[in-house]
Every structure is written in structure tokens, then in C-alpha cells.
Amino acid sequence: MASSASHRVSTGERLNTAETTGRLQQAAAARGIRMTRQRRVILQVMDDAEQHLDVDQILERAQKIDAGVHLVTVYRTIDLLKKEGLIDELDLLHLRGDRHYYETHGPRDHIHVACLRCGKVREFESNLYEQLKNQIARDFHMKVTVSRTEVGGYCAECLKKMNSCE
Amino acid sequence: MASSASHRVSTGERLNTAETTGRLQQAAAARGIRMTRQRRVILQVMDDAEQHLDVDQILERAQKIDAGVHLVTVYRTIDLLKKEGLIDELDLLHLRGDRHYYETHGPRDHIHVACLRCGKVREFESNLYEQLKNQIARDFHMKVTVSRTEVGGYCAECLKKMNSCE
DNA sequence: ATAGATGCAAATATTTTGCCGCCAG
DNA sequence: CTGGCGGCAAAATATTTGCATCTAT
Numbered sequence: 001m002a003s004s005a006s007h008r009v010s011t012g013e014r015l016n017t018a019e020t021t022g023r024l025q026q027a028a029a030a031r032g033i034r035m036t037r038q039r040r041v042i043l044q045v046m047d048d049a050e051q052h053l054d055v056d057q058i059l060e061r062a063q064k065i066d067a068g069v070h071l072v073t074v075y076r077t078i079d080l081l082k083k084e085g086l087i088d089e090l091d092l093l094h095l096r097g098d099r100h101y102y103e104t105h106g107p108r109d110h111i112h113v114a115c116l117r118c119g120k121v122r123e124f125e126s127n128l129y130e131q132l133k134n135q136i137a138r139d140f141h142m143k144v145t146v147s148r149t150e151v152g153g154y155c156a157e158c159l160k161k162m163n164s165c166e
Numbered sequence: 167m168a169s170s171a172s173h174r175v176s177t178g179e180r181l182n183t184a185e186t187t188g189r190l191q192q193a194a195a196a197r198g199i200r201m202t203r204q205r206r207v208i209l210q211v212m213d214d215a216e217q218h219l220d221v222d223q224i225l226e227r228a229q230k231i232d233a234g235v236h237l238v239t240v241y242r243t244i245d246l247l248k249k250e251g252l253i254d255e256l257d258l259l260h261l262r263g264d265r266h267y268y269e270t271h272g273p274r275d276h277i278h279v280a281c282l283r284c285g286k287v288r289e290f291e292s293n294l295y296e297q298l299k300n301q302i303a304r305d306f307h308m309k310v311t312v313s314r315t316e317v318g319g320y321c322a323e324c325l326k327k328m329n330s331c332e
Numbered sequence: 333a334t335a336g337a338t339g340c341a342a343a344t345a346t347t348t349t350g351c352c353g354c355c356a357g
Numbered sequence: 358c359t360g361g362c363g364g365c366a367a368a369a370t371a372t373t374t375g376c377a378t379c380t381a382t
Contacts, residue, residue: 034356036362055346070364075347091257093312098264098346098372113302116311124302132294133317136279140288141322146259149315151299156307200381202337221371236339241372264347264371337380344373355362 022047024104027086041066042077052090052101052112052121078102085145093152095119109133109147115155117162124151188213190270193252207232208243218256218267218278218287244268251311259318261285275299275313281321283328290317 021029024043029035045053045061053061055074062069081087081102090101092114111124129149137144154162187195190209195201211219211227219227221240228235247253247268256267258280277290295315303310320328 034361036356038363068364072348072365073363076363079348089260093314094255098266100264100346111298111302113306113308115308122306124305126298126301128294128298128301132277132292132298135292135294136277136290136317137319139290140279141325142279142281142319143325144317144319145282146318147316148259150313151302151310152312153303153308153310159307159309200336202381204338234339238340238373239338242337245373266371334380334382336382338378340376342374344371346369346371348369349367351365353362353364355359357359357361 024081024086028081028084031084033080033084037066038062038069038073039077041069042074043081046081046087046102046104049103052092052103054099054101058102088146088148090148090150092121093150095152109149111149111151113151113153115158116152117154117158120155190247190252194247194250197250199246199250203232204228204235204239205243207235208240209247212247212253212268212270215269218258218269220265220267224268254312254314256314256316258287259316261318275315277315277317279317279319281324282318283320283324286321 022044024047025040028039028043033039041062042058044065045058049061055071055078058078059069059071059074062074078087082089086105087102088105090103090112091098092101092112093116095114095116096119108125109129111126111129112121113124114121133144133147136142188210190213191201191206194205194209199205207228208224210231211224215227221237221244224244225235225237225240228240244253248255252271253268254271256269256278257264258267258278259282261280261282262285274291275295277292277295278287279290280287299310299313302308
């Protein structure tokens, strides 16, 4: 949908303190995933993303690094990474249509908390969440491998505005 | 679509102990939602559903009651109910493509727990979940209105099979 | 009476697939 | 070398919209 403006696009200048290759790239290499030019770019985009991205954003950023990256390849690479469990898929409660968002799978699960009015999305970690997943695993005797929690509501600022104006 | 057989479709004979009209229908009436023939049917389908349904399943069931229900109307009615907060939308971790599923918004939130191998989906309620949402509301000073948690993994049966065979 | 709902068809949006030439290992 | 990968176009899926007509209130 070519969002055009309002979003800062970092084309990858955030360097980690110790590494030139990001976590995703290393993880992929460790699993023996064939490393092509396009995949390297897409992995770098994901590694450098400061937040979840949708497919078009991934494509856009990838093409800034290397114009020869095709949308289809983004889809195929995302599929691969999803299957390998290296990235997570979100839809943020369909705040903006049925777009999907992706982010690297960090060491700890977090919850996405979205404001239904201003659209701001924040992340939340909690021991309670870990406990909850453990409870499910125990109660159902199952092995939990993925989980996704998205919470919507109205943030403090929007609540204030809604009270004063509306 | 349009699978002729194999699915039991209860065309609405499950009577509640005290009411003839389901909770959704009542809630909709209470909000002054204009009640058309089609909407009545769709609400009944949702009320009678023993589990989450996707759009095609809703259409299929609705048409068994009244053939003159159009897919577009199902979409529009779902939108309406979503906006009114009367139904919840799920995607069950995209287990089966990007289909969306809908269910009436019960008095208490529950978590959907899906087996990634056999596809079985179970529901889970927990006080921990309520606590978690409260924690988010407190920490962010926000009013939480919707939440969705979906957990995936391997159920006890599948774990057994995977150990013995594979 | 009339605002709002529905049906239908066509438009959009999103994701997947077939096929073939190309490249990493 | 060779099997997997990427590009391209086209298909498949999913959802939304314009408009004329109909209907609940």
C-alpha cells in the first residue's frame, strides 16, 4: 500500500556493539539455511527493525539496500523464517485491516498492547505471562511452542482527550 | 465450499432454558440495532454455534435457515457486531491459512489453545489471565477493552504419537 | 416516509503458485 | 554440477464498495 510518509525508515545503520551480522542471520546460518543475496538483505532488515513490520515495509526497506528484491521473495522468506520459528507473526487485532506484521523472535515472549484510538503499540513482558503458559502446558499436558497475545484498549493520553473533548 | 454433507448443522433447535432468543439477539436489540430478516438469522447462527466459525461456515449455516442470505451481508453483519463488541475475532495462529473465526463474546475471556499437528482447538480460562490484563491496565494506565491470546503447541496425544512413530 | 440494509457485480487487497532461468554450495 | 532459489505473471483467496432496490421503524 506504499504508506509513503510518517514512518522513519532506518536502512540498517544500527550496529550492534559486538557483531556485524545480526542474530537472525547467525541463527539462519546455524540451521544451514542457504544464504542468498536476497535472504541476507531481508534478514538484515528484520534484524535492524526497531519494531514489527508488515510485508510492504519489509520490501521497501529491503529494496533500499538492494533494489533486486521481489515481493514474492519476501513472502517466501517470511514463510521460511516462520516455519523455523525465527520470527513471529502478529496482526495487532486488525487495527489497520488484515495486514500481518513480523518481528524477530526474541528470547522472551512479549505482549503487544495497542491503543484502538491512536494506534500506538507498546510491548509488555510479565512473569505472569510465563506462568500462564506454564499453567496451560501443565493442565493440557502439552508442549507449548508458540503464543501470541494482543491487547487493545485506550491509552492514558487518549483517555484524557476523550474525557475533555468528546 | 458448500460441502453438502459431513457437517452437522444445528439449525437452531438448541433452546436455552429460559429464552427463545439468544444472548446476541437480545444484546443487539438492546442496542437498538435494526433487526432484519438476515441479521436475525446470522445472530441465531452465532448464538447457536458451539464453537468459533469462519465466514463460510456462518454463511452455510445461515442459508440452511434462510437461503436468502448473502455472503456480503455476513461480512457486513460481522463488522457491525465486531464494532459493537458483541463478537470476537480470532485467527487461531493461521493454522489453516488466513481465515478468520468468530464467536460470541462471552462473559469471560478465554484463551484458544491449538495443537499445531492435529489442529484441535481447546479453550482455557484462568485467573492468571485476568490478573495479567489488570497488570497491563495498571502499568500503562490504560483501559483494556479487548484481548486475544492464542497458544500453539503439541497436545498430549500428538506428543505420544510423535515419540512412538516418528 | 425514509434512513439504513441487502443483493449483485465488480473492484481491492493479500498471498500463493507455475514455470523457467540462475546461483550457492 | 545440481537442487534449491528468485523473478515474473497469473491464479487463488479474502474482503470491500458502488449502486439500485427493498424494508424496518
